[in-house]
Amino acid sequence: MTNLLVAPVLVPFATAVAALFAWQRPAAQQAISLAGAGVQLALAVALLAAVDAAGILVLQLGAWPAPFGISFVADRFGAIMVLLGALMTFAVVIYAGPSVDRGRTAFGLHPLLHWMSMGVSGAFLTGDLFNLYVWFEVLLMSSFVLMALGGTQRQLEGAIKYVTLNLISSALFLAAVGILYGTVGTLNMADLAVRLPAIGQPGLVTALAMLFLVAFGIKAAIFPLFAWLPASYHVPPIAVSALFAGLLTKVGVYALIRVFTLLFVHDLAFTHGLLAWISGLTMVTGVLGAAIQTDLRRILSFHIVSQIGYMLMGLALFTPLALAGSVFYVMHHIVVKTNLFLIGGIVRRVGGDYALARLGSQWRLRAWLGLLFLVPALSLAGIPPFSGFWAKLVLVRSGLEIGSFALVATSLAVSLLTLFSMTKIWAEAFWKEAPDGAAAPPLGRHEIVSMVGPCVSLAALTVAIGLFAGPALGLATRAAAQLADPAQYVGTVLGARP
Amino acid sequence: MEAIWAVVVGVLYACGLYLMLRRSLVKVILGLVLLGHAANLLIFTVGSLTRGEPPIVHPDAAALVAPYADPVPQALILTAIVIGFGVQAFAIVLFRRAHQHVGVDDLDEMRSTES
Numbered sequence: 290m291t292n293l294l295v296a297p298v299l300v301p302f303a304t305a306v307a308a309l310f311a312w313q314r315p316a317a318q319q320a321i322s323l324a325g326a327g328v329q330l331a332l333a334v335a336l337l338a339a340v341d342a343a344g345i346l347v348l349q350l351g352a353w354p355a356p357f358g359i360s361f362v363a364d365r366f367g368a369i370m371v372l373l374g375a376l377m378t379f380a381v382v383i384y385a386g387p388s389v390d391r392g393r394t395a396f397g398l399h400p401l402l403h404w405m406s407m408g409v410s411g412a413f414l415t416g417d418l419f420n421l422y423v424w425f426e427v428l429l430m431s432s433f434v435l436m437a438l439g440g441t442q443r444q445l446e447g448a449i450k451y452v453t454l455n456l457i458s459s460a461l462f463l464a465a466v467g468i469l470y471g472t473v474g475t476l477n478m479a480d481l482a483v484r485l486p487a488i489g490q491p492g493l494v495t496a497l498a499m500l501f502l503v504a505f506g507i508k509a510a511i512f513p514l515f516a517w518l519p520a521s522y523h524v525p526p527i528a529v530s531a532l533f534a535g536l537l538t539k540v541g542v543y544a545l546i547r548v549f550t551l552l553f554v555h556d557l558a559f560t561h562g563l564l565a566w567i568s569g570l571t572m573v574t575g576v577l578g579a580a581i582q583t584d585l586r587r588i589l590s591f592h593i594v595s596q597i598g599y600m601l602m603g604l605a606l607f608t609p610l611a612l613a614g615s616v617f618y619v620m621h622h623i624v625v626k627t628n629l630f631l632i633g634g635i636v637r638r639v640g641g642d643y644a645l646a647r648l649g650s651q652w653r654l655r656a657w658l659g660l661l662f663l664v665p666a667l668s669l670a671g672i673p674p675f676s677g678f679w680a681k682l683v684l685v686r687s688g689l690e691i692g693s694f695a696l697v698a699t700s701l702a703v704s705l706l707t708l709f710s711m712t713k714i715w716a717e718a719f720w721k722e723a724p725d726g727a728a729a730p731p732l733g734r735h736e737i738v739s740m741v742g743p744c745v746s747l748a749a750l751t752v753a754i755g756l757f758a759g760p761a762l763g764l765a766t767r768a769a770a771q772l773a774d775p776a777q778y779v780g781t782v783l784g785a786r787p
Numbered sequence: 788m789e790a791i792w793a794v795v796v797g798v799l800y801a802c803g804l805y806l807m808l809r810r811s812l813v814k815v816i817l818g819l820v821l822l823g824h825a826a827n828l829l830i831f832t833v834g835s836l837t838r839g840e841p842p843i844v845h846p847d848a849a850a851l852v853a854p855y856a857d858p859v860p861q862a863l864i865l866t867a868i869v870i871g872f873g874v875q876a877f878a879i880v881l882f883r884r885a886h887q888h889v890g891v892d893d894l895d896e897m898r899s900t901e902s
Binding site: 419423426429430433434437440442443445446448449450453457461463466467468470471472519520523524548683774 | 807812815819821825826827829830832833834835857859860863865867868870873874877878881882884885888889894897898899900
């Protein structure tokens with residue numbers, strides 16, 4: 290049963306290797322990739338079901354007992370993230386078929402997507418900090434190549450910024466891991482949670498917490514470390530951007546939530562107080578950055594930054610309800626954000642451009658596309674009955690419960706500005722009359738199935754999470770209960786010790 | 788011994804960060820490499836330095852007797868060196884391709900993605 294834990298890592302790896310054997314045969318790669326992504330999705334569903342029933346699953350690799358070997362741990366939060374990662378990879382693999390050009394597909398797009406998926410799943414499942422560093426490098430390396438694949442000047446320039454900032458972050462992460470090992474003598478997260486309070490040096494532990502905050506903060510694109518994101522996320526093909534937007538910053542958020550619920554909880558007033566400030570400032574700067582942009586992808590990129598603030602808000606408030614809000618927000622956000630990028634790709638396909646000034650008339654020409662855009666857009670802004678409304682409601686309520694009125698007010702104001710941003714896209718791309726330009730050819734049948742299909746499915750999922758918020762919120766609440774009670778995690782991981 | 792290494796690590800960090808703040812692509816790469824070396828030496832140093840005490844159980848003893856060198860930091864460093872080598876090799880190729888496209892060795896000229 291616990292061997293299921295390594296499946297989300299092994300399946301993408303096997304898929305990527307199999308796809309390599311079909312080098313320069315895009316159709317065969319696409320088929321292998323789709324099959325692998327489907328298996329991955331089914332296994333991720335099975336893993337979440339098993340974890341939700343059992344609580345926490347642990348696999349000690351090589352049967353080395355807990356603090357000595359590398360543990361793979363799936364709690365509910367990790368399993369939810371693995372499932373969302375598999376779902377987004379599946380959607381993007383389908384979407385990439387007609388939307389990514391033949392050259393990029395022939396030169397390894399699909400193997401790289403799966404290697405990235407492997408790194409993402411590994412990061413969500415590992416119970417060892419150094420192993421987390423290794424998974425970060427796996428997913429970063431794949432994302433570096435995905436960003437530069439194609440080799441246009443814009444891609445290369447974007448990739449330079451992305452690569453440099455992420456390497457700085459990795460160097461900081463490595464240094465923090467090294468100091469932590471020198472101080473505590475272990476890197477198993479459960480063992481660290483036991484031993485960190487016992488070393489009696491709260492100042493040093495706080496300094497380490499800040500190193501991890503900066504290292505993960507660069508990857509999660511928090512204020513003031515987010516500048517690389519809007520400078521690079523819009524350069525690769527939209528299918529790749531969509532997967533980056535949905536998953537990569539969320540790996541940073543996941544790591545932040547993990548270390549700041551499990552390890553660094555000794556000085557909540559300072560660390561989580563700081564997180565509250567960062568959360569508010571991230572929301573505000575992200576949404577203001579989006580307000581002045583006029584390129585569809587850049588608007589959406591800045592909104593990623595803004596939304597990261599909401600996910601940190603629950604972590605900063607640090608009550609069980611607030612953590613449930615964060616988990617629910619991450620679930621909702623990954624689906625909605627990936628979908629918005631994918632729909633942006635359809636708008637580009639039928640409108641011919643990403644620049645809002647050169648788009649228009651889409652509502653008159655294709656009302657279905659407008660409706661398809663409205664579902665994730667309104668959800669992002671937090672309009673009922675979509676998923677974003679419930680996510681924000683939980684966060685706002687938990688903020689009011691502990692009297693954090695400034696942060697709640699900020700989050701509500703930012704929601705309003707998000708709505709403004711979405712209406713800007715609506716007014717420009719859909720409502721206004723299009724400037725004269727060559728009409729793009731109509732969507733072919735293959736494009737309708739493979740590009741519109743995933744968007745409709747993800748939009749349906751957004752509506753479903755909104756209408757049946759009870760079960761989804763129940764899952765998030767159970768996941769948050771585990772995060773709020775590290776003893777369960779520690780007991781399950783170390784309990785296997787003979 | 789630790790004090791000397793602490794200074795070495797500090798100087799490496801300082802040089803690496805200084806080089807990364809320059810506009811030249813070549814210097815950014817060199818800065819990245821130095822930053823990686825600094826992190827590796829940092830792990831080496833904080834893992835406590837032990838001379839001539841290999842972590843091997845003596846034939847007469849049942850378990851390791853302190854003091855002995857901790858084998859984990861060098862395993863961490865070895866992994867980090869391998870990863871760092873791959874990433875730096877990729878970065879060098881990427882920077883070279885960008886230089887071929889843009890034609891200058893100056894980060895300030897690479898602004899086409901920011902507006």
